[in-house]
Amino acid sequence: MTNFGYHPAVFLPLAPLLALTLTLMAYLAGVELQRRLKTPVANPVLFAVVVIGIALRLTHTSFAAYFAGAQFLHFLLGPATVALAIPLVQSIEVIRRSLVPLLAALIAGSLTSALTGYGLARALGASQPIALSMLPKSLTTPIAIGVAESIGGVPSLCAVLAIAAGILVAVSIDAVARSLRVTDWQAIGLAAGTAGSGIGASRVIPQHPLAAAFAGVALGANGLLTALLAPLLAKLLKHW
Amino acid sequence: MALLQSVATLLLFQLFGELLHTLLHLPLPGPVLGMGLLTVWLLRSKQELNPALARTAEGLLSILGLLFVPAGVGIVANLALIRTAWLPLTVSLVISTLLTLVVTAAVLQGLLKRQQRVRA
Numbered sequence: 001m002t003n004f005g006y007h008p009a010v011f012l013p014l015a016p017l018l019a020l021t022l023t024l025m026a027y028l029a030g031v032e033l034q035r036r037l038k039t040p041v042a043n044p045v046l047f048a049v050v051v052i053g054i055a056l057r058l059t060h061t062s063f064a065a066y067f068a069g070a071q072f073l074h075f076l077l078g079p080a081t082v083a084l085a086i087p088l089v090q091s092i093e094v095i096r097r098s099l100v101p102l103l104a105a106l107i108a109g110s111l112t113s114a115l116t117g118y119g120l121a122r123a124l125g126a127s128q129p130i131a132l133s134m135l136p137k138s139l140t141t142p143i144a145i146g147v148a149e150s151i152g153g154v155p156s157l158c159a160v161l162a163i164a165a166g167i168l169v170a171v172s173i174d175a176v177a178r179s180l181r182v183t184d185w186q187a188i189g190l191a192a193g194t195a196g197s198g199i200g201a202s203r204v205i206p207q208h209p210l211a212a213a214f215a216g217v218a219l220g221a222n223g224l225l226t227a228l229l230a231p232l233l234a235k236l237l238k239h240w
Numbered sequence: 241m242a243l244l245q246s247v248a249t250l251l252l253f254q255l256f257g258e259l260l261h262t263l264l265h266l267p268l269p270g271p272v273l274g275m276g277l278l279t280v281w282l283l284r285s286k287q288e289l290n291p292a293l294a295r296t297a298e299g300l301l302s303i304l305g306l307l308f309v310p311a312g313v314g315i316v317a318n319l320a321l322i323r324t325a326w327l328p329l330t331v332s333l334v335i336s337t338l339l340t341l342v343v344t345a346a347v348l349q350g351l352l353k354r355q356q357r358v359r360a
Contacts, residue, residue, distance in 0.1 A: 027306045045305045045312055052309070053316030063317035070310035076300065077307045079250035081271035082257070083297035085278035090294070092283060101351030109344030116336040124328030134332060138340055141311060142269035157321045161329065163312050165337045170305070173341060182345045184352060191345035195337050199312075202304035212301065218344075220272050227267035 019069025026051045040174045045199055046167050081140075081198070084216035087205070091213035098186055105187070106218060109194040110225050113138040114233055122240065129154055132234060136226055137161040140197040143223040151234035162197065169196025170203035185210040193218025242292035249293060250300075253278040 029051070030044030056066055067074070088095070095102065114135045121131035133153035136144040141162045148158035173192050182188060185204075189211030192200040201215035257274030260266060266273060282289060322329050 023309050024306070027309055043305075045308055048306075048309045049312035049316065052313045056313070056316070063314060066313060067310060070313070073307050074310040077311075078254045078271040078274075079247065080300045080304055080307055082250045082254045082274040082278055083300045085253075085275045085282060086289070086294055086297035087301070088275075088279050089282040089289060098348075098352060098355075101348055101355060104351055105344050105348035108347045109340050112343040113336060113340040116339050117332060120332030120336055121325075121328050124331055126325045126328040126332070130325050130329070134329065134336070137333065138337065140269075140272065143267070143272070146267060146269070154321070156318060159311075160315050160318050160321055161333060163308070163315050164333060166308070167312065168334065168337050169341060172338065176338065176341045177345065180342060180346060182349050184349045186352065187345040187349040190348050191341045194344045195340035198304065199308050202301075202308065205301050205304060216275065220268070220275055223268055223272055 015065060016069030016072075019066045020072060022052060022055065023048065023070050023073060040203065041171050043167065043171045043203070045170060045202065049167075077198070081219075084201075084212075084219065087209055087212035088216045091210055094186065094210060095213060095217060102186075102190065102214070102217070103221075105190055106194060106221055106225065109191065109218075110138075110222050110229070113195060114226060114230065118233075118237055128152075128238075130157065133158040134161060135233065136230060137165045138195050138197060139223050139226055140219055143227055144197075147227055147230045151230050163199065166196040166199025169200030173200065173203055186214045189214030190218045194222045197222070243296060246290070246293045246296035249278075250274075250296070253281070 026048035027044050030042070030047030033047060034040070034042045034044055052066070055061075056063065117134040117137055118131050121134040122128070126134070129152060132151050133148050135151065135153065136147035136158060139147060139162060141159050144158050144162040145155045148155045169192055173188065173196070177183070177188050182191075185208040189204050189208070192204045192211070193215035197219050201212070201219055204211040204215055253274040254271050255274075256277050257272065258270030260273050260277070261268065261270045
């Protein structure tokens with residue numbers, strides 16, 4: 001059997017290349033759509049996820065096959081998260097000045113997310129493991145999964161909820177800020193990072209350097225705070 | 241070379257973060273610890289922030305949304321997971337997330353305004 005032209009050591013095989021190209025093009029189309037419609041609801045992350053999700057369904061392609069190519073983008077999430085240190089350092093004077101209000105707002109937001117997430121799911125009839133998966137949903141996915149695991153939630157469900165919460169924040173943060181008359185970029189950044197971690201942050205980072213700095217602080221600090229508090233909260237909530 | 245040095249810096253701090261996570265069993269993942277370590281490193285360094293590192297970070301962060309797409313597609317693949325309890329999950333996710341946004345933003349903006357009044 002002859003194998004024409006294809007040499008695995010030299011080129012990215014066709015299927016992963018297709019996945020990678022499709023991801024970039026779907027995202028770019030989403031960016032263009034948002035530019036034309038001028039609404040945050042046309043979010044490029046949401047648009048790309050829906051388009052690719054439908055494409056995989058229609059072509060009977062497994063997520064694993066898609067991820068074989070898309071993982072090269074996924075891998076960059078690591079260095080991109082580390083890169084959040086730079087806007088943080090550039091705004092360090094503002095962060096120092098706002099430190100006490102920042103911590104108070106962070107604790108308030110963090111508790112709101114954990115308690116209302118668990119409480120509402122429970123009140124609406126969800127089982128305890130499912131409601132516990134709701135508790136860390138506003139954290140960045142790897143922390144959320146770890147917390148869900150440690151308190152008796154369902155890690156894979158929690159990952160789905162964490163990403164959905166991020167997308168929800170990305171599409172709603174502008175409208176929420178407008179309707180509450182929140183104009184302070186520190187507040188908008190901290191809220192986006194606390195409620196929607198990385199995907200929430202990705203919406204506000206290009207808008208203002210202070211929003212980028214506060215979203216980065218929120219992502220890290222909320223992760224740490226909830227990771228420490230969650231076992232205690234879960235113990236207190238166990239009987240309800 | 242400046243781009244490569246910047247990328248190497250980011251990867252190196254991610255690696256330090258991963259090591260810290262693995263060795264000390266810290267609850268934070270490697271990249272988040274790496275962000276903390278790089279912050280401390282840059283704040284303690286006497287030199288100005290390297291403009292090439294700032295540019296690389298800005299470039300990477302400007303496409304942060306794109307980097308979440310593969311994981312987001314994983315949601316669609318795992319959508320069956322929420323099928324059993326989709327109504328309580330969807331309703332509580334939306335309300336809880338919006339409340340979190342409102343509380344965090346309102347508390348910070350309110351306290352910052354108070355701080356300004358006190359200092360003025």
